[in-house]
Amino acid sequence: xxxxxxIVDSGADISPKLAEEKGIYYLPLYVNVExxxxxxxxxxxxxxxxxxxxxxxxxPKTSLPAPxxxxxxxxxxxDDGYNKAIIIxxxxxxxxTYNLCKNTEVTGIETFALDSKNLTxxxxxxxxxxxxxxxxxxxxxxxxDLLEKSRTSSRVFFTLExxxxxxxxxxxPKTFGKLSDALSVKPLVTVNPEDGxxxxxxxxxxxxxxxxxxxxTAVENLEGAKxxxxxxxxxxxxxxxxxxEENLKEFISGAKLFIKDQISPTLGANTGPGxxxxxxxxxx
Numbered sequence: 001x002x003x004x005x006x007i008v009d010s011g012a013d014i015s016p017k018l019a020e021e022k023g024i025y026y027l028p029l030y031v032n033v034e035x036x037x038x039x040x041x042x043x044x045x046x047x048x049x050x051x052x053x054x055x056x057x058x059x060p061k062t063s064l065p066a067p068x069x070x071x072x073x074x075x076x077x078x079d080d081g082y083n084k085a086i087i088i089x090x091x092x093x094x095x096x097t098y099n100l101c102k103n104t105e106v107t108g109i110e111t112f113a114l115d116s117k118n119l120t121x122x123x124x125x126x127x128x129x130x131x132x133x134x135x136x137x138x139x140x141x142x143x144x145d146l147l148e149k150s151r152t153s154s155r156v157f158f159t160l161e162x163x164x165x166x167x168x169x170x171x172x173p174k175t176f177g178k179l180s181d182a183l184s185v186k187p188l189v190t191v192n193p194e195d196g197x198x199x200x201x202x203x204x205x206x207x208x209x210x211x212x213x214x215x216x217t218a219v220e221n222l223e224g225a226k227x228x229x230x231x232x233x234x235x236x237x238x239x240x241x242x243x244x245e246e247n248l249k250e251f252i253s254g255a256k257l258f259i260k261d262q263i264s265p266t267l268g269a270n271t272g273p274g275x276x277x278x279x280x281x282x283x284x
Contacts, residue, residue, distance in 0.1 A: 002140050005082040006131045007073065009065070009097050010040035010264050011090030012116075012124035013233065018259070024127055027073055027087070029097065029266040030063040037063060040266045049265035050236035050273060059165055062266045064097045067104065074106040084140045086147070087113040088127040091196040094119055094270070110140070114147050117196030120263055121231035122156040125281035128229065128257070150283070152193045157201065157217050158233060158277025159186050159210050165272030186210040188217070189277075207240065211247050214278065218251050227284040230255040233263050235275035244276055255280075 007025040008014050019026040028039040033052065038044040044052075053059055077085050089098035092115045101113035116123040126147060133143045188202040188210065202213050222228060230252055234241035245252065245260065252258050262268075263275060 002084055003082045004134045004140055004143065005077045005080070005085045006127055006134060007077065007085055007087040008124060008127035009088070009090055009095075009101075011095060011097070011119050011266055012088065012127055013120045013231070013261060013264050013267065014124040014127060015041055015261065022128055022131055024131055025073060025077055025085075027065055027069065027097075027101075029065060029090075029095065029264075031265045031269060032061040032063060034060075038265075040264050044265055046262035046265060046268065049268055050262075053268075053273060054236070059269050059272060060265075062095075062269045064095050064100055067100060070101055070104045071106055074104065074109055074111065078106060078109040083109055085109055085111045086130055086140075086143060087111060088116055088123060088130060088147075089113055090119050090123055091115060091117045091191070093117070093196045112140070112144050114144075114151075115196070116154070117151060117193045118154060118156065118191050120156050120158075120233055120267060121229075121259060121279040122154040122191065122193070122281070125154050125229045125231070125279065126151065129281060129283065150281075153283070154193065154279070154281040155190065155221065156231075156233075156277060156279040157188060157190045157214065158271075158275055159188055159214075160271060161274025162272065163187065165270065188213050207243075211240075211243060214244055215247055218248050218278070218280075222251050222254075222280060222282070225254070225282055225284055227282070228255055229257040229259075229281045229283075231258070231279040232260040233275065233277050233279065234260075235263060235268055235271070236273045241276040244278060248278060251280075256283075 009027040092098040
């Protein structure tokens with residue numbers, strides 16, 4: 001008989017507490033703080049991370065899990081009585097975590113690693129969905145197939161105070177930053193799950209216009225939807241995340257699941273402070 005476990009890495013912005021509540025195993029990435037490798041959300045919290053970068057004016061580097069982390073976790077999953085595991089991974093364009101998980105084998109358990117081609121809760125919702133499918137009694141092969149088909153239904157849209165950090169990480173062209181800084185405008189950024197890369201959706205001037213663009217994006221993607229999850233993300237506790245939540249309340253009220261949280265240190269280390277946005281996953 002199949003007994004299937006779901007594993008998700010910390011790039012998904014599912015906290016260890018939420019993972020435990022949902023019955024999902026948690027695989028932390030690492031943040032390198034002055035030579036000390038700290039496990040994301042275990043050894044360093046989002047609050048501690050943002051306090052650090054404010055004081056130091058420096059963003060730590062990040063690292064994927066060590067091979068023994070993956071092996072130890074899979075052995076624990078196996079010893080907990082599972083014979084199959086599905087690992088939902090941060091997009092392979094952002095981290096080597098997917099390739100590591102895909103190529104790790106442990107005796108006594110069959111594994112499947114999914115390249116979410118995404119990050120934050122656009123990745124996390126795929127893990128929550130996978131656990132839902134397990135609870136519904138779907139088979140290992142059925143869940144793999146449904147996840148592959150559903151990957152493009154999970155999206156994230158966010159804005160940043162500056163492109164400085166995301167450019168330094170090589171995630172977007174340098175011309176984006178020059179344009180944004182020169183015009184003092186707000187970028188609306190998304191990840192396209194078709195290619196797994198950051199894309200600039202819109203540049204607007206001012207807070208009101210970026211909130212308007214968020215609302216327009218929600219309308220474009222969720223109007224008429226009946227079965228979906230939503231997430232509001234924030235970096236270092238910006239009040240603008242609260243304004244975004246108010247702005248999107250009609251969509252939040254219709255969501256089957258709503259989560260609001262800070263993004264993980266491993267993501268914040270690539271975007272810097274001042275991020276906020278929303279994610280959704282449609283199941284209809």
